[in-house]
Amino acid sequence: MEILYPMFAVIALSGLLFLFLAATRIPLIIKNFGRLQHSKHSEDLRPRLPDFPRNVTDNYNHLFEQPTIFYALVTYIYLMQHVDAVHVYLAWAYVVARVIHSAIQITSNNVSYRVLAFIASGICLITMIVKEAWFFLC
Secondary structure: OOOHHHHHHHHHHHHHHHHHHHHHHHHHHHHOOOOOHHHOOHHHHHHHOOHHHHHHHHHHHHOOOHHHHHHHHHHHHHHOOOOOHHHHHHHHHHHHHHHHHHHHHHOOOOHHHHHHHHHHHHHHHHHHHHHHHHHHHO
């Protein structure tokens, strides 16, 4: 069951980013209420946002991309009863990399550093997938 804790940590990160998203959007919504029609789609609003709210929006959206594979993979590993120390370690390493990625993106948004965190999270994910494929093939 210990592999479910890292999954919950990424879910909690998404919840935290939602709070940041709401905190940056609600003042704009109140300020522009009645004149929001130009923002029917989030990509229409993004160019009009200052850097911090735009970074929060982008990061929130990123948490619904690669992490969805992480959720599915962790659930699969748990249901197949393949949880071991290596999977748990990799899952927590994935969480750390995603937290670092989020922190970089919503602050400096330095892409050179952010990509390193993205690659680290991807390596954790791919390693977990390969480890599971090994279980499946053997």
